[in-house]
Amino acid sequence: MKLTPRRRRRIIRVAGYVVFGLAILAVVAAADWGSLSEAFFRRDIAQGMFPEAITVALRNTIVYTLLAFAFGLTVGLVLALMRLSSILPYRWFATAYIELFRGLPSLLVLFMVGYGVPLAFPDREIPGGVYGSVTIGLGLTAAAYMAETLRAGIQAVPKGQLEAARTLGMSHTRAMVSIVLPQAFRIVIPPLTNEIILLTKDTSLVYVLGVTSSTIELTKFAGDTLNTRVNPTPLVVAGLLYLVITLPLSQVVRALERRAGRER
């Protein structure tokens, strides 16, 4: 019997599902689930991590993220405006900054802030202690990324918007603040939310600044517990708590993108 094209497409599709399903089953069956759950899902160890896992570690992870985001957004906005400036030295500075900090690993920048700032300014301390160092250390890198995002957003606002505002007698600054930036921010909310998600994960690096029991965040907390209990269950707990932060944010991005799609 000759296959119709439609029948043939269907057979190929079903065969694809079957191969995919079998491949997953094979991996799952091959794993040693007994020792895995023994190691990673020890209820007593997981329970022993609470409530500190939430009241200290999760809380600090969120605080570090928000501080670095606020710093990065502020500095990023200034850099974006400098990059779009008509003044050449400003453009040079912003471009050099962005290329530098986009090219360096966050961990390296954190180290440099942790060791370099006290050497550079021996008579003064970074305000806020570890919180201040984290804000600067993660924020410097975040600013470079956000500057590029914001610049793209500002450039996506049609030129006629600025012209119309100037025509009404607004100064350049007033037109930017009242007309261009509000529309630019709307455009960049989805990519900025992605930046928060990336920042949330980068807070796992702040242990290099030497955190204490009160400034500890999720990854370091899990690592310490792993060392004392000699069991990897804390890693699962920490992972789930990260998802508690990042999954809702992903949902927000998706909802915003759907809305933006409808408005076009």
Next chain:
Amino acid sequence: MSTIEISDLHKSFGKLEVLRGIDLSVEPGEVVCVIGPSGSGKSTLLRCVNLLEEPTSGSIRVAGVEVTDPDCDIDAVRRGIGMVFQQFNLFGHLTVRENVTIAQRRVLKRSRAEAGRIAAENLDRVGLAEKADSYPAQLSGGQQQRVAIARALAMDPQLMLFDEPTSALDPELVGEVLAVMRGLAAEGMTMLVVTHEMAFAREVASRVVFMDDGVIVEQGPPAEVFGSPTEERTREFLHRVLEPARVSESEIGAHLSE
């Protein structure tokens, strides 16, 4: 004192000289329509008046103020000049009312109540009082353009510039915008209008200026420019615009019927 006085205006974009010596004055209460082919420099001329384009040389005075003077407070001059764009350029993140009030409040420092009252008056003037709470994206092109006119009028301008205000509109929406503009002209507003709407120019303009290739070729009352143009270039342009179905093959160098 003339509302606009332009003398020997030149404007180049790189090597391309778009305006090649323009002399033009507009008297208070006059409605001057600028017509001409695309690329003739009409829009550039209009945009030089409020310095959206920086002239290369020459002088422009608006109500006696030399706008080409580097020390001129251009923001102050622009407050007195309303401008309407081909693409409307309404502020998309603001409601219609906010579009009409924001410059009143931020630039003229009017109170919220006063700005709101003046916005309502001007929206009523263009027939859109009931759309105050809508966003621009919810309006038709013709309605958006009427809001843009109301936004400019709310600043109490002594001069209105129109840059092809109906060129981006669907044909059935052109009339409502022209009606508003005709009403403004009847109220005595001084207007400089770049347009392709010949019927509007013929009926409403006090003077028609025909531009081609960066110079003013001919100007005069509409009856003269449309009825008995003296320049060959004007005649050819009007023939092509007013009777597009009668442009012959030989005129454009085609040889279809051979």
